[in-house]
Amino acid sequence: MELECYGLESKKGFWSSEEDKVLTECVNKYGTGKWNRIPKLTGLKRSGKSCRLRWMNYLSPDVKRGDFSEEERDLVIRLHNLLGNRWSLIAGRIPGRTDNQVKNYWNTHLSKKLGVNKKKKRKVFGHPKSIPIVETKGNCISASKSAVEVELDDSLEFIAQGHHESSTRDLNLIDFTSTCEGIAADDFDCNFSFPHTLFDPRSAPYSFFGL
DNA sequence: AATCGTAGCAACCGCCTGATC
DNA sequence: TGATCAGGCGGTTGCTACGAT
Numbered sequence: 063m064e065l066e067c068y069g070l071e072s073k074k075g076f077w078s079s080e081e082d083k084v085l086t087e088c089v090n091k092y093g094t095g096k097w098n099r100i101p102k103l104t105g106l107k108r109s110g111k112s113c114r115l116r117w118m119n120y121l122s123p124d125v126k127r128g129d130f131s132e133e134e135r136d137l138v139i140r141l142h143n144l145l146g147n148r149w150s151l152i153a154g155r156i157p158g159r160t161d162n163q164v165k166n167y168w169n170t171h172l173s174k175k176l177g178v179n180k181k182k183k184r185k186v187f188g189h190p191k192s193i194p195i196v197e198t199k200g201n202c203i204s205a206s207k208s209a210v211e212v213e214l215d216d217s218l219e220f221i222a223q224g225h226h227e228s229s230t231r232d233l234n235l236i237d238f239t240s241t242c243e244g245i246a247a248d249d250f251d252c253n254f255s256f257p258h259t260l261f262d263p264r265s266a267p268y269s270f271f272g273l
Numbered sequence: 274a275a276t277c278g279t280a281g282c283a284a285c286c287g288c289c290t291g292a293t294c
Numbered sequence: 295t296g297a298t299c300a301g302g303c304g305g306t307t308g309c310t311a312c313g314a315t
Contacts, residue, residue, distance in 0.1 A: 076283070076309080098300065114301075115284065150303060161303075162283075169305095170281050 073107040077116055081106060085113055086121050119162045126158025130167055138164055139172060 077085075088104045094117065098110030106113065119125065130138070134156055141152040149161035149168075156164065 074285070096300085109285095110300075111286095111302090112284075118302095119283075147304065165304075166282050 072109055074112075077108075077120075081108070082116070082121055085116060089117055089121070115162075119160045124158060125160060125163075130159075130171075134159065135167075135172070138168060142168060142172070 084104050084106055085100065085108075088100055092099070092103065094114075097114040100106065100110060100113045101108055108116075137156055138152060141155055145151050147165075149165040153159050153161040153164045
């Protein structure tokens with residue numbers, strides 16, 4: 063429910079230090095979540111969404127400010143290579159950095175340096191919330207296309223290429239038998255070996271991404 | 274010193290998903 | 295079971311600072 067619905071004016075643009083202070087006090091008192099309550103509780107003329115964004119990207123004590131270190135830069139490049147524009151996933155792997163920071167850093171610093179063209183949006187695992195928790199068959203994990211929308215991202219294609227010799231496309235199945243690196247295929251069900259009973263890319267070990 | 278162009282980044286927008294009723 | 299709402303995500307916009315001319 064937006065502010066206008068309550069007859070309140072919604073302010074936009076940069077936050078003042080006073081607004082920051084009010085928001086910080088409110089979050090410290092009531093915690094995060096229920097962002098839409100914050101304008102009502104504080105009198106801030108901001109939408110709940112705006113409050114959330116301001117807290118998550120700037121005010122939270124967990125947010126690290128300043129330039130990206132060499133290690134962070136390297137991590138961003140590697141993770142972007144593997145995950146594509148999945149900024150929240152990438153940020154989740156870089157302590158103190160937000161998806162917005164990573165996105166801005168990529169767009170302003172790295173994409174040009176690395177000569178990356180903007181590509182049309184392609185899903186890798188579908189929406190982050192629908193990332194497959196795939197089932198196991200023995201020590202082999204499988205996920206059907208019906209269970210999850212899967213497209214091969216360029217980076218994953220790169221990973222998969224090394225295992226194509228073991229694919230059995232004629233059976234509508236790609237079998238990545240050697241390691242855990244196989245992920246998915248456009249029009250096929252997929253199988254890949256992985257020692258975990260459940261696989262979720264958000265919590266996969268660094269080694270999974272070759273890091 | 275003034276103007277222009279561009280880089281950097283904070284914030285907004287639109288869409289999607291899950292939760293709740 | 296469908297409608298509605300809140301939260302989260304990626305893409306985009308627009309403001310500010312700064313360097314080049």
